[in-house]
Amino acid sequence: MVIQGMTATIQQLDRVVIRFAGDSGDGMQLTGDRFTTDAAILGNDLSTLPNFPAEIRAPQGTLPGVSSFQLHFADHDVLTPGDEPDVLVAMNPAALKANLADLPRGATIIVDTDEFTKRNLAKVGYAVSPLDDGTLESYAVHPVALTSITVEALAGTELSRKDKERAKNMFALGLLSWLYTRPTQSTERFLALKFGGKPDLLHANLLALRAGVNYGETTEEFAVRYEVGPAPMKPGRYRNITGNIALSYGLVTASHKTGLPLVLGSYPITPASDILHTLSGLKRFGVTTIQAEDEIAGVGAALGAAFGGALGVTTTSGPGLALKAETIGLAVSLELPLIVCDIQRGGPSTGLPTKTEQADLLQAMFGRNGESPVAVVAPQSPGDCFDIALEAVRIATTYRTPVIVLSDGYLANGSEPWAIPSIADLPGQRVAYTTEPNAVDDKGDPVFHPYLRDPETLARPWAVPGTAGLEHRVGGIEKADVTGNISYDPDNHDLMVRLRQAKIDGIADTIPPLEVDDPSADAKVLVLGWGSTYGPIAAAVRDLRLQGHHVARAHLRHLNPFPPNTGEVLQAYDRVILPEMNLGQLALLLRARYLVDIQSHTAVRGLPFPSSALADVILKAVNA
Amino acid sequence: MSTIELGMPGRGLAGVPLLAEDAPAQTKKEFTSDQEVRWCPGCGDYAILATMQGFLPELGLKRENIVFVSGIGCSSRFPYYLDTYGMHSIHGRAPAIATGLATSRRDLSVFVVTGDGDALSIGGNHLIHALRRNVNLTILLFNNEIYGLTKGQYSPTSQVGSITKSTPMGSVDNPFNPVSLALGAEATFVARSMDSDRKHLTEVLRAATAHRGTSLVEIYQNCPIFNDGVFAVLKDREQAATRILHLVDGEEISAGDTVVVRGEAGSLTVVDRADADPARIVRHDVHAEDPSQAFAISRLIDPTLAHVPMGIFRDVDRPTYDDLVRDQVDASVEGLGGAASDADLDELLTGKDSWTVSA
Numbered sequence: 017m018v019i020q021g022m023t024a025t026i027q028q029l030d031r032v033v034i035r036f037a038g039d040s041g042d043g044m045q046l047t048g049d050r051f052t053t054d055a056a057i058l059g060n061d062l063s064t065l066p067n068f069p070a071e072i073r074a075p076q077g078t079l080p081g082v083s084s085f086q087l088h089f090a091d092h093d094v095l096t097p098g099d100e101p102d103v104l105v106a107m108n109p110a111a112l113k114a115n116l117a118d119l120p121r122g123a124t125i126i127v128d129t130d131e132f133t134k135r136n137l138a139k140v141g142y143a144v145s146p147l148d149d150g151t152l153e154s155y156a157v158h159p160v161a162l163t164s165i166t167v168e169a170l171a172g173t174e175l176s177r178k179d180k181e182r183a184k185n186m187f188a189l190g191l192l193s194w195l196y197t198r199p200t201q202s203t204e205r206f207l208a209l210k211f212g213g214k215p216d217l218l219h220a221n222l223l224a225l226r227a228g229v230n231y232g233e234t235t236e237e238f239a240v241r242y243e244v245g246p247a248p249m250k251p252g253r254y255r256n257i258t259g260n261i262a263l264s265y266g267l268v269t270a271s272h273k274t275g276l277p278l279v280l281g282s283y284p285i286t287p288a289s290d291i292l293h294t295l296s297g298l299k300r301f302g303v304t305t306i307q308a309e310d311e312i313a314g315v316g317a318a319l320g321a322a323f324g325g326a327l328g329v330t331t332t333s334g335p336g337l338a339l340k341a342e343t344i345g346l347a348v349s350l351e352l353p354l355i356v357c358d359i360q361r362g363g364p365s366t367g368l369p370t371k372t373e374q375a376d377l378l379q380a381m382f383g384r385n386g387e388s389p390v391a392v393v394a395p396q397s398p399g400d401c402f403d404i405a406l407e408a409v410r411i412a413t414t415y416r417t418p419v420i421v422l423s424d425g426y427l428a429n430g431s432e433p434w435a436i437p438s439i440a441d442l443p444g445q446r447v448a449y450t451t452e453p454n455a456v457d458d459k460g461d462p463v464f465h466p467y468l469r470d471p472e473t474l475a476r477p478w479a480v481p482g483t484a485g486l487e488h489r490v491g492g493i494e495k496a497d498v499t500g501n502i503s504y505d506p507d508n509h510d511l512m513v514r515l516r517q518a519k520i521d522g523i524a525d526t527i528p529p530l531e532v533d534d535p536s537a538d539a540k541v542l543v544l545g546w547g548s549t550y551g552p553i554a555a556a557v558r559d560l561r562l563q564g565h566h567v568a569r570a571h572l573r574h575l576n577p578f579p580p581n582t583g584e585v586l587q588a589y590d591r592v593i594l595p596e597m598n599l600g601q602l603a604l605l606l607r608a609r610y611l612v613d614i615q616s617h618t619a620v621r622g623l624p625f626p627s628s629a630l631a632d633v634i635l636k637a638v639n640a
Numbered sequence: 641m642s643t644i645e646l647g648m649p650g651r652g653l654a655g656v657p658l659l660a661e662d663a664p665a666q667t668k669k670e671f672t673s674d675q676e677v678r679w680c681p682g683c684g685d686y687a688i689l690a691t692m693q694g695f696l697p698e699l700g701l702k703r704e705n706i707v708f709v710s711g712i713g714c715s716s717r718f719p720y721y722l723d724t725y726g727m728h729s730i731h732g733r734a735p736a737i738a739t740g741l742a743t744s745r746r747d748l749s750v751f752v753v754t755g756d757g758d759a760l761s762i763g764g765n766h767l768i769h770a771l772r773r774n775v776n777l778t779i780l781l782f783n784n785e786i787y788g789l790t791k792g793q794y795s796p797t798s799q800v801g802s803i804t805k806s807t808p809m810g811s812v813d814n815p816f817n818p819v820s821l822a823l824g825a826e827a828t829f830v831a832r833s834m835d836s837d838r839k840h841l842t843e844v845l846r847a848a849t850a851h852r853g854t855s856l857v858e859i860y861q862n863c864p865i866f867n868d869g870v871f872a873v874l875k876d877r878e879q880a881a882t883r884i885l886h887l888v889d890g891e892e893i894s895a896g897d898t899v900v901v902r903g904e905a906g907s908l909t910v911v912d913r914a915d916a917d918p919a920r921i922v923r924h925d926v927h928a929e930d931p932s933q934a935f936a937i938s939r940l941i942d943p944t945l946a947h948v949p950m951g952i953f954r955d956v957d958r959p960t961y962d963d964l965v966r967d968q969v970d971a972s973v974e975g976l977g978g979a980a981s982d983a984d985l986d987e988l989l990t991g992k993d994s995w996t997v998s999a
C-alpha cells in the first residue's frame with residue numbers, strides 16, 4: 017500500500033532491520049536505544065543487538081573502534097535482531113567498511129559524508145572513496161553531510177565546535193525517525209531528563225534532533241517514508257527491557273517475595289557489570305551491594321551473607337566463574353542457597369569480552385573439584401532473565417544449593433518488549449529459617465542436627481546465627497550425615513556424595529516438563545536449544561513452517577537437572593538438531609545421558625546465529 | 641566524582657545483643673563444643689583456644705550472636721571447638737566471607753581465625769582489603785612461621801634461610817612483617833601477643849573486641865612439630881625481659897635497660913637507657929591518627945628477635961565499612977517510608993517508558 021504523504025509517499029512495511037554504526041565515541045548505542053524505545057512505544061515488536069568493541073575508545077576512525085547497534089522491529093512477533101540490515105547508518109568510512117559485507121544488495125545506506133575525508137579513508141585502507149568509485153552501486157546510498165548540517169543547525173548556540181559535532185547522533189536519530197514516521201516525544205523527554213542540569217546541551221540536542229527531522233521533511237533526498245504498524249500483542253502494560261536489567265529486577269523481586277535481604281558480592285566484569293550497577297541503585301529495596309576486591313571475594317561475601325540468612329548473589333562472566341569455583345564448591349558442601357549469575361562471553365581466557373558465547377555450560381556443570389553438583393538454569397530471552405531469576409531463587413532456597421544462571425552477552429545487552437508482571441501475581445513465598453531443635457539426644461534432650469535432611473527435598477535446615485540453641489559449625493571438610501561433625505569415614509563419604517547428587521537430581525520433580533512445539537504433530541525433526549539461541553531457532557523454524565515443512569522445536573531452561581521427560585522427547589524424533597554457540601557442550605551431555613545421536617550444529621563467532629543459516633541446516637535434516 | 645561526609649558510628653560491639661542483666665554469668669564450659677580437639681600435643685593452639693574460651697564469657701554477649709570464620713590450616717580448626725556459630729571455610733578466603741556476613745548482620749560479633757599461610761600468602765589480598773575497608777571483624781592471625789597442616793614448608797613469615805621440606809638449601813624470599821603489612825593497609829587496630837602469655841593475650845583480645853572496625857591481632861604460636869622453639873627466646877623469662885618491648889599507651893617503650901629513641905630519617909632505635917638522649921625518648925601513642933610512629937615501632941623487630949614490640953601498636957577510630965553500607969541501605973529504605981511494598985516494586989518494574997496494549 018502506498019499513501020501519498022505531505023512531502024513523501026509513505027510505504028507500509030511489515031519489518032525493518034536498521035543498524036546504526038559509528039565510532040565508539042559517536043553515541044551509536046544511545047541512538048539505537050532511543051530508536052528502540054520509540055519503536056516499542058509505537059507497539060512494534062522488536063529485538064536488538066548492540067555490538068561494541070572491548071576498548072572504551074579504540075583509536076578514532078579505525079575498524080576496531082566501530083560500535084554498532086542493530087534493531088529489528090516489525091508488525092508481528094520478532095524473535096531475533098535480524099540477519100541482514102535493511103538500512104545501515106554509517107557515521108564514518110570505518111563503520112561502512114566494517115558493516116558492508118552484512119548488507120544485502122539493495123539495502124539503504126546513509127553516510128555522513130563529512131567524515132569521508134582522505135585521512136579517514138586512508139585509516140581503513142580506502143584509496144578512493146567508496147562513495148565515488150562504484151563500490152556501492154547496488155545499494156541505495158544517501159550521502160548526507162551530517163556533521164556540518166548539525167553544526168550549522170547549532171550555529172546560534174554558545175557551544176564549542178566539538179560539542180556541536182557531538183550532537184550529530186541526535187540528527188541521525190531525527191532523520192531516521194522521520195524516515196520511519198516515528199514520533200520523537202519520548203526521546204525529547206529522555207533528553208530533558210539526561211541533560212536536566214545542562215540547559216545548553218539539552219537545547220543543542222533537541223535542535224539537532226529537530227534538524228534531522230526537518231532535513232528529511234524539506235530536502236528531496238528521500239522520496240519514500242516507511243511505516244511499520246504495531247504488532248499484535250496480548251493486552252497489558254509493556255516496557256522494553258534488556259537481559260541484565262530483567263535479571264536484576266528478578267533478583268530484587270525474589271528477595272521481596274522470599275523476605276530474604278539481597279546481598280550482592282561482585283567484581284566488575286564485562287558483560288555482567290550492569291547488574292552490579294543496577295542493584296547498587298536499588299538500596300531502597302533493602303539491597304546491599306559489595307564491590308569486592310576480586311571475583312573470589314565477591315562470591316565469598318555472598319556466601320558469608322547466605323550463612324547469615326541473606327539471599328546471597330554473585331554476578332560474573334566466564335573468567336570470574338573460574339575464579340569462583342572453589343567457593344561454589346564450599347557452598348555445595350555447606351548446602352547453603354547461593355545464586356551465581358554467569359553472563360557468558362567469548363572465551364577461553366579473556367576471549368571476546370563484549371561478544372556472546374555459550375561455552376561455559378560444562379564449566380558450570382563440572383568446573384569444581386570432586387563430585388560437586390549444582391543446579392544450572394538458563395534464560396532464553398532478555399525478558400526471560402526476570403523469570404529465570406525467580407526460578408533460580410526458588411531452587412536455591414528450597415534445596416539449599418548454589419544455582420548457576422547462564423545468561424550471555426547477547427541476552428544481557430539485547431532488549432525486547434516485556435509484558436510487565438504484577439508483583440502480587442508472581443510465584444514465590446516467604447522463606448523461613450529453622451528456629452527449633454530438630455532431634456533429641458540419648459538423654460532425650462532437644463538437639464540440633466544441621467545435616468538432618470527434609471525427607472522430600474533432601475535439603476538441610478537453614479539455621480542462621482542469632483538463633484539460640486542451634487549453634488553449629490559448618491565447613492568444607494566432609495561432614496557426617498545428620499550431625500554435620502567432621503567425618504573421614506569411607507561409607508559416610510560415599511553416602512554424602514550420593515546424597516548431594518540425589519538432592520540436585522530431585523529438583524527435577526518440581527520443574528515443568530520440556531514442552532515441545534510441534535503444531536502439525538507430523539515432524540520427524542526436532543530442533544532443541546538452550547539459552548539465547550531461542551530467538552534464532554524459533555525464527556528459523558517459523559520460516560520453515562511457513563514454507564510448509566514440519567519441524568518440532570523445544571527449548572531447555574533447566575540444564576541441571578534436565579526436565580524429567582527430556583529423554584522421551586529426544587527419543588520421539590528421527591533426528592534431533594542442537595544448535596549451540598560452543599563446540600557442542602549440551603550435545604555432549606545429552607548424548608551421554610540419553611544415548612541419543614544428536615546432530616550438533618555449532619558456531620562460535622561471538623554473534624547470535626543468523627536464523628536463515630539455521631533454517632538451511634534444519635531444512636537439510638528435514639529433507640534427509 | 642564527588643564525596644560526602646561520613647558520620648562516626650558507635651563503638652565496639654554496638655548492635656550485638658547482650659545477655660539479659662539478670663542472666664547467670666556464662667562459663668568457659670558453655671563455649672566449649674563437644675568436639676575432640678585434634679591439634680598435636682604441645683601445640684600453641686591449645687593455649688590460645690583456652691584463653692579464648694575463658695575470655696568469651698566476659699563479653700556478656702549472647703553466644704548465638706558470635707560467629708567464628710576460619711580459612712584452612714591448623715589454626716583454622718578453631719571454630720569446631722567453640723560452641724558458637726562457626727564456619728571452617730576455604731584457604732585464604734575467611735576475611736571475604738566474614739565481610740559478607742558482618743555487612744549483612746549488624747547483630748553479630750564476627751571473629752576470623754587464620755594463620756600466616758592462610759592470611760598472608762593465599763589470602764593476602766582479602767586481608768589487606770578487609771583492613772582497608774575497616775569491616776567490623778576481629779582477626780586472629782596465628783603466626784608460627786611455618787606451614788603445619790601441609791607438613792612443614794616455609795611460610796611467608798619464615799625467616800630468610802629457613803631450611804624446610806621445600807627449601808632444603810634455605811628459603812630465599814623475604815618474609816612479611818604482619819604488623820607492618822597491616823599498618824600499611826591502613827588497619828585501625830593492630831596488636832601482637834603470644835600463645836603462652838594468657839594474661840597479655842586476654843588483655844589484647846579485650847581491646848581488639850572493643851574496637852569497632854577490623855582488629856588484627858598477630859599471635860606468636862609455637863608449632864612443636866615443624867618449627868619448635870621459634871619464639872623460645874621470648875618465652876624464657878630472663879631473655880624475654882630484655883627482648884620484649886611492651887607497648888603501653890603514653891609510656892616509654894622499654895625492655896630491661898634499653899629504651900626506644902628517635903633515630904635517623906624517621907626511624908626508631910633501641911639504645912641503652914644510660915646513653916639515651918631524654919629528648920629523643922619515644923612515648924607510645926596508640927591513638928595517633930598518623931600511623932608513622934606505629935609503623936616505625938613495628939620495624940624494631942629483627943630476625944634474631946633481639947627486640948620484639950608486644951601489645952597494641954595502633955587503635956584509632958574510623959567509620960567501618962559495614963556500618964556505612966548499612967547506613968546507606970537504611971537511609972534509602974527509610975526514605976521510601978519503610979520496607980518496599982508490592983506497589984513500590986510494581987513501580988520499579990514499570991519504569992519510566994512503558995506503554996499499554998489494549999484488547
Ligand code: SF4
Nearest residue numbers: 679680683714788863
Ligand atoms: S602441625 Fe604444628 S601448628 Fe599444626 S597442630 Fe601440629 S603443632 Fe600445631
